[in-house]
Amino acid sequence: MPMTAVDDAIRREAIADYGVIGEAPASSLEGLLRIAASVCRVDKAVVNIIDDRFQHQIAALGFDAAVCAREDSMCAAVYLSGQQVVLPDARDDERFTDNPFVTGELGRVRFYASSPLRTPDGVIIGTLCVFDDDVAELDAAQRSTMDILAGQVVDVLELRRAGRELRSSNDRLSTFAGQVSHDLRNPLTALVGYLELASDSLEVDEAQQATVSLARAEAAANRMTDLVGDLLSYARIGGAARHFGPVSVREAAVAAVDDLDAALRERGARVSLDVDGIVFGDATLIRLVLQNLIANSVKFTAAAGIPPMIEVSTTRTDNALVIRVEDNGPGIPEDERGRVVGLMERGTSAQGVEGLGLGLSVCRRIAQEHGGRLGIDASPTGGAAVWVTFPLLGGQ
Template sequence: MPITDAAARLEAIADYRIVGAPAEPNLEGLARLARTLCHAGGAAVNIIDDRYQYAVATVGIEPGTCTREDSMCAVVLPDARHVFVTDASIDERFAENPFVTGVRGRVRFYASSPLITPAGVAIGTLCVFDEHAGTLTAEQSSALDLLAGQAVEVLELRRLTHELERSNDQLAHFAGQISHDLRNPLTALMGQIDLALDGVDDGDGSRATHALRRADAAAARMNVMITELLAYARVGGAEAHRERVALGPIVEGVIADLERAVAAFDARITVRIDPDDAIVCDPALIAVLLQNLLANALKFAASAGVAPVVELDARQGPEGWAITVDDNGPGVAAPLRDRVFDIMERGDAADVPGLGLGLATSRRIVQAHGGRIGIEDAALGGARLRVSLPSD
């Protein structure tokens, strides 16, 4: 039995954040389809709270708000079931309704199916109507029920998307705060370790020297994690401010920043770009993107016990920019290729330094530029990260 409790309905409506929001194209499409299938003059997706009915998607009439007392859908909502009325002017439930009498409309044929959330709460209806008397076949009634269910699916997707955005924002705020708080003492610690190791013979195998080297490695791993947190936090609150810039200098700066990692891994990075090619982008964000992709390729290839070989290719075509980063590492299994872009998702690489934010950050940057990112097999034997960005 659907839940018609007012408090539960108000809470569900608030969760969907649809009232007062810009028009939702998917809901409008469902209303249009309902009108067509039912051969009606108009259709509406109505959300009904304790005081008002909000027509959040309509076809055949303008979206609007009316009081609950004036609403035809509010009359049938307590039953939370599909209904249709051949002629509302002779139906005792609607004969005096302003949408029937001519005060607000002259509805005759009316049919509706309830919008029932997954928790069983009735929050409104998908209705069709016409100024002429009419009826529905059993198939049309079933179709209206099905479309009402699809409308709830659209609302559920809105809710889940908002929750994800909110959790991402909360994580970004937390990441920024904790990375800032940890960066200064960690930098001081790494400096003290470097001083202690300065001048130590490479062949010194004393326990103290061994402990210092382990501490240095641990501090370096923590620095990688903090860097990932800080990058994710910064990108989380950033907007892409586009300008036309040469790609070459951006790549040169990224390669320079990775010089220490390249030396540590005995790696080789090959870059194939036209340094004068101009790209419309946010230079700072694209630099973070390229640094993430190259750093990921280096450390994952190194984790496979090989000297990393990484190739960066960027070229502009008729459909926009195609940027690829290939490596000779272990690759990414096909079932994991979507999942590794999620927050804190590390796939099957638990032994590789980091928090699993690099690809999540990269996806945020690419999406902020209206692009796409994905993973394929690389000719080098590892993974290929492919980024597609619009030209303008």
Template sequence: MPAEVRDRDALLASYDVTGPFDEPELQSVADLATHVCGVPCAVVNLISEHFQHQVAAVGITPSVCAREDAMCAVTIGEPGPVEVPDARQDPRFAANPFVTGRLAHIRFYAASQLRAPSGAVLGTLCVFDEAARELTAEQRHALDLLAGQAVGALELRRAYRALTVTVQELAEARDELLRSNSQLAAFAGQVSHDLRNPLAGVTGFLELLADHPALAGEATAVAHVDRALAAAGRMRDMVDDLLAYARVGGSLRTERVDLGVLLREVLDDTPPGAFGATRLDLGVLPSVRGDRTQLRAVLANVVANAVRFARADRPLVLRARARPAGDRWEVEIADNGIGVPPARREEAFTLLRQVHGPGTVPGGSGIGLATCRRIVAAHGGSIGLDDGVDGGTAVRISLPAA
């Protein structure tokens, strides 16, 4: 297929020839063309890859016809304007359905190309009659001038549409910036609040040691230092979590990832004694397409939450299952911990939001599940919470199959 034909749809895309085309200026051009040339019919045509779009017309009702039936589809390939006193005598048009009677009985036909500022031919301004005739030199020149006016109207339409799109994009960008600034302010406030508590602990215990160097002997001093270090550790963990959250959503290094192998690696890396008398019930997990490092972070967060929110009155149960769902896998990792109230399960994925009351469990940053959602979303998947084992929590993850 020649490049000129192949690119016609792209050429006309900015003029929106497929939408409503109510342009008074183009209608005026067609009307003037009939008066100037003394003919009953005039049409402004835009010609795409497969169709001729009559975007303004006098003497006929504007419509769309197949490109192979259009007389003007021949004209746009000519080096200049075309005039045919009797189309039955011209080999280019004699067999055309608008000439033979199948669609019309055109005899006289004249057209000027609509040339965009780039030089590309968009279509034609044509006049025609069922009687044979010829144009005078003045009429021919006027038809060419009117074709230029039609191009001007089309360019104004294109520029207006482009301006409308730009204004809309700017409005959306402004709204997004306002939303982002609002979220950033809230985010900064939360981080400031959550880091202030452990920082106050570190400061307080160190000041206590500074003010009372011989406070109750070495054992008490060691205890204060341990508590200060623990508070500093919580700050470090929160900063690490925030950095991990910020990194999600960049380019993924996708490969075939065996989730079963990955989960066992996460369990092997869990500190000794974290599970105690835990019962592991790990079914066969599938291979998915994804970034191994980021998916490992998802599983690590899920396992860490199961350990953190385990019930003190019974051994932890950790169960993993998977089932196919079309071109995806749905993976479920469930525990028998304290669970998450159904009304707050979606809230659990909000950054820096903790759905359990203060003192319910040892510290969490409220970042882990938010990070999991960002990672899974970057993979084109989804994640949510459901009922787990005996009142615990089940994390359901949907990911593309390998």
């Protein structure tokens, strides 16, 4: 039955999931090839992965593994039947009378046997193959062992994939832990600062100031609770949980500045807000973007010995709101602007500045999940200007 483009796409996806093409062969695969060759009493064995264009020999015994065009592959002519194929002399099979691996152009294969590699989902991705330059035959026990070993090859591929996914999961967990630590630091600092201020106010009998400070501390604690909940939801289901709706950019900016109050006062920073507009998105994440961008501007400007002056503004395009955060700091060199938005990447101006390099990468990811973008320019004062776009609510 002819293979369709959909069949080829499914097979390509299954092959890609294993991530074995172009990788060094696993020692366990080489061990299985030795067993197959010994059982079948031949010198050559190979694990072939066959996509819609090429045959990839991902492990070989008795010769050097290589890649060939699918139309030249012997296994490509038979493997999709899903049946084991055993040919005492390949010259006697009309499918291979003109095959370059039989005629002498690429090889002089006589005995040929292959068993299909079938994934747990039933997708055939290649073969376990043994062959020889001399005519030979396999008995029933040898044929059965070939099929068993083909299953073992797939088991090895599954184990390698599981190990790769585990490493990837651990990497994501490490990144998530860093993100949580980074994102909670500002509201937690604000919470502690307001509680200290309330305590000092009580000591000098300033009840009104204490009440205000405690109210702001409660607000910071509530925002931190929301953030923890959203981040944990994000971790549990891979970022799919979002609470999209109308978001006032001004309210998000004011909340972000409140979270940063302690850091702003400590560094003598001034933040001006000239923002307006309602966007469609997740309120917690949009506030997180503003918090990170403002915090970065303050941190790097202060580290350069300059009193931070931060300007947050908004402009509109046809269907998006552009939020722009400008500072009077050392700026980001043009040749570094593309790199510093990467995960845990830091520019030359970050020397001696605390942090893991998560802020901009988190902001870019949030923008992308809203269908927006993040970019970096120079501000009129010579500092950095980071901008991010979010979709306007209802194209207002």
